[in-house]
Amino acid sequence: MTNEPLSHERLSHEVLPQELLPSGSILKQALDTAPIETGTAVLDGVTISVLDRGIISFEPAGDGLLGQPLKSLVLSAGVHGNETAPIELVDALVNDLVSGRKPVAIRLLVILGNPDAMIKQSRFVEENLNRVFNGIHEQRSSLEADRAAVIEAHVQRFFDGATNADDGGTSAVAGERVHYDLHTAIRASAHERFAILPFGIDLPDTQMEFLAASEIQAVLLSNAPSGTFSYYSSYRFGAQSFTVELGKVRPFGENDPSRLAAIDGQLRRLISGQHVEFDPASFADTTTELPEVPIYSVIHEVMRRCDEGFELHIADAVANFTELPVGHVLTTCSNRRSEGTDRRVGTGQRSDGADRRVLPDRRRAEQTNPEVATDVSASFRDFVVSERGSAIVFPIRGVPIGQRVALIVKRQEGN
Numbered sequence: 467m468t469n470e471p472l473s474h475e476r477l478s479h480e481v482l483p484q485e486l487l488p489s490g491s492i493l494k495q496a497l498d499t500a501p502i503e504t505g506t507a508v509l510d511g512v513t514i515s516v517l518d519r520g521i522i523s524f525e526p527a528g529d530g531l532l533g534q535p536l537k538s539l540v541l542s543a544g545v546h547g548n549e550t551a552p553i554e555l556v557d558a559l560v561n562d563l564v565s566g567r568k569p570v571a572i573r574l575l576v577i578l579g580n581p582d583a584m585i586k587q588s589r590f591v592e593e594n595l596n597r598v599f600n601g602i603h604e605q606r607s608s609l610e611a612d613r614a615a616v617i618e619a620h621v622q623r624f625f626d627g628a629t630n631a632d633d634g635g636t637s638a639v640a641g642e643r644v645h646y647d648l649h650t651a652i653r654a655s656a657h658e659r660f661a662i663l664p665f666g667i668d669l670p671d672t673q674m675e676f677l678a679a680s681e682i683q684a685v686l687l688s689n690a691p692s693g694t695f696s697y698y699s700s701y702r703f704g705a706q707s708f709t710v711e712l713g714k715v716r717p718f719g720e721n722d723p724s725r726l727a728a729i730d731g732q733l734r735r736l737i738s739g740q741h742v743e744f745d746p747a748s749f750a751d752t753t754t755e756l757p758e759v760p761i762y763s764v765i766h767e768v769m770r771r772c773d774e775g776f777e778l779h780i781a782d783a784v785a786n787f788t789e790l791p792v793g794h795v796l797t798t799c800s801n802r803r804s805e806g807t808d809r810r811v812g813t814g815q816r817s818d819g820a821d822r823r824v825l826p827d828r829r830r831a832e833q834t835n836p837e838v839a840t841d842v843s844a845s846f847r848d849f850v851v852s853e854r855g856s857a858i859v860f861p862i863r864g865v866p867i868g869q870r871v872a873l874i875v876k877r878q879e880g881n
């Protein structure tokens with residue numbers, strides 16, 4: 467766990483602060499397809515390093531308060547190239563930091579995830595970058611797989627540098643590691659801004675406070691490991707990681723920054739070493755006290771299980787977190803003998819735990835609601851909503867067989 471070779475090489479290209487990022491914009495640098503000039507500059511005691519295309523780090527000298535190791539924050543946006551609002555937020559923030567207008571009191575690594583997709587204003591170029599992290603890229607061959615490898619190398623180097631430098635970086639005592647991966651969603655959401663907590667990590671109170679003060683309106687707990695960037699950073703480095711969805715996809719220049727003022731303000735507080743502070747004036751929606759953030763769990767992952775005549779019965783206008791009535795036929799297949807439906811009917815079981823949990827309820831629903839399929843009588847019902855309080859998140863059409871079509875989530879009791 468050493469970062470010596472990389473950092474020595476970088477330090478050799480020391481430049482004046484104003485030369486480091488001539489346009490002041492990490493977005494412009496990322497969108498420029500000319501070879502990237504890496505380099506390092508020192509500004510007000512903070513070492514700023516342009517590490518790669520769309521990747522820049524800030525390292526204040528010394529320790530934090532009372533000699534504590536500094537907090538390390540990875541802030542990423544543009545993992546999906548057309549999700550422009552958080553890209554613009556991060557770009558403006560970096561501009562203030564490289565110009566010295568805002569102080570940097572924590573270690574910070576900023577990453578614009580997929581510059582080639584950003585140029586095309588598309589979600590991705592060859593495949594979804596947010597499915598190939600955590601080493602999955604090693605078995606893939608695509609532009610996104612290459613980029614994931616580059617990003618992982620920088621994140622590893624950055625978080626490895628967060629260990630106590632006094633003992634050569636071997637101490638188990640690292641500063642707090644945090645990762646916010648900022649996105650916008652394809653469709654509208656009943657909770658306009660929400661966070662997704664990767665599988666397998668606890669939800670610290672300090673993070674809930676940050677999210678609430680950032681006007682995040684819901685937290686969704688993941689049910690399984692995945693290839694997302696936030697799962698990678700939490701699983702590999704124990705980072706407090708979130709995927710944060712900040713409203714709906716819009717083209718560059720068409721976002722309303724006031725919708726993101728609260729999280730922008732809290733990120734700036736965090737980076738300048740201040741504590742989270744609720745500021746009602748920064749909220750897009752009127753409020754006088756810090757709102758409580760509801761927590762949702764995934765109760766079912768709906769997969770595409772057949773090739774022939776597969777249909778997802780949900781209108782494009784239906785927002786994320788919309789509650790579905792019990793008995794709603796969500797997916798159908800035209801062919802009973804297709805792969806997925808045979809398995810469900812034949813054994814009453816599927817390979818993953820989530821299915822086993824939900825199946826008995828669904829069978830009951832189908833028995834007690836024989837009329838649910840009347841509108842799709844020519845087709846085979848593949849997934850029927852069976853639990854009261856079920857809401858839909860991330861429905862997506864056109865995915866290949868075996869991939870996720872939607873998540874069914876439920877608000878936790880007493881929350």
Ligand SMILES: [Zn+2]
Pocket residue numbers: 545546549649650651
């Ligand atoms: Zn996204």
